[in-house]
Amino acid sequence: MTVAAEGSPPFRLAGSRRSPLLQSEAVQGFALISPTFVYALILLVLPILVVIAHSFWTQNYLTIDHTFTLENYRIALTEPIYRDLLWRSLYISLTVSLLTVALAYPIAYFISFHGGRHKSLWLFLITIPFWTSYLLRVMSWKVILGYNGVLNSGLMGLGVIDEPSTALLYNSSAVIITLTHAWATFAILPIFVSLEKVDRTLVEAATDLGDGPLRSFLRVTLPLSAPGVISAALIVMIPTVGDYVTPKLVGGKDGVMIANAIQAQFGKASNWPLGAALSVTTMIIVSLMAGATVLVIRALQRLAR
């Protein structure tokens, strides 16, 4: 996604003859970006710092007690309800990211290696559903999986089942299916970009040296596209762990995730510090899981060579 950040020439240090000019270039560039930068500082960095601060405080009815405490984190990590929600959220986001990447890879491969003239048409077709409202896409899964839904009425019409199945909606599988659908595009694009960067002559060389199509794919193409697989996995894993809409609409009682608990703390339960501690804990744990995923993919990449 960061097109522009790649390939910047090394910054020349002051002291060279053009230094005043370069310095003014740096100043100009920084001045130009500063409104956007300041906006992100005020509405992203500052809020996150405020959340972290709150997580060490205590709610006292309507006021907040500012004495430092780790009590919120003790609750977040040891209370069975939050521990279960956290585990379930991590399990769902890990499953969804593995599934999305596995399903997306062949598509990205197909477009990159066999897309031919229609590459951009394929990419366009794949991005379009992603631009439709997330809420609406989740809602359509509710329509499909519901008790009186498309799948049940269809299966009954075909005579596969006699009465509507209740196993389709309101559980974590429904959440996993919906999220896998919702995040598909996010996984295809990074994998596609890294496949585009794979030097085709290397694949030819492997074939010339006697590797079959499968071996050359496993030993050349797949390891070389690992960066795309990594960013696809992360780009799906981190946001899905905190998904709110999907568990609320299709998750039912068994599909509730940590974001629903966080929201409750900021809404009905009105315990901001606990909500803050739950958010911070979720972010830290999902970052650890993301880090572990990167290490595993890198290790597999080394093994494959």
Place this chain on the structure above:
Amino acid sequence: MTAIRRFLPGWLSTYAVLYLLFLYLPVIFLPIFSINTAATPKFPLSGVTLHWYEDLPRTPALIDATWNSLIVGISASILSTVLGILAARSITRYRYPGRRTINGLIMAPLVLPEVIVAISMLLVMLQLGLSLSLFTVVLGHVLVCIPYSMTVLTSGFEGFDRSLEEASADLGETAFGTFRRVTLPMVAPAIISSLLVCFTISLDEFIIAFFLTGTEATLPIYIWGQLRFAAKLPGVLALGTLLLFASFVLMTIAEILRRRAARRTQNEGGLYA
């Protein structure tokens, strides 16, 4: 071996078509059931009607939500495109230390859980004593739109031939004159594309609006409220279909414009890079 080689693309293209079906099928059910006479979405359809669409303009709450969405969408798209232009221009035109870090920070909302972004902003706004309104929703939407705006705009600005600007400056144009008469016409398609992308995102965005709005609802919030009532489902499906259609048209125009911008500056990539 040649058999496998011949078989593979065939197998892959079948998979690709199935995958497209998986992507589109759920979305297609919304329009299908929005013209169904029965209130429950199941097959076979009991009859075709436009009744649910005719009811939409007669719902005052829906009209209010539409106005709110338009106000928020237009404000958010203009603000985020202006901030996006500044940042994209700075990133593609200048080299300075800390450039990648700043870029990373600006792009971060793209990969953070939205709920966490939303509640953090909510906390700060309440602490600052801002009362929740459409204005706070706009502030939130701008933050999540900037990364998309940046992606569209950098693909329009990248590869932009700097010598054109230099020539203009050598011929005596001021910096502003060069920007207005040389740079701007070159990047106009990318700017319009960014406006459309940001408007669409804001129009469809739910979580941030849900947390940051006061009493005024945007369209997704209105839909969310209606979802509690099973009898209201067909109306929601009809509204959803109209929203899907709007997003589809806006994004198609945006993509065509973005490609035109990228071609003008002889650059490929963009949203996909």
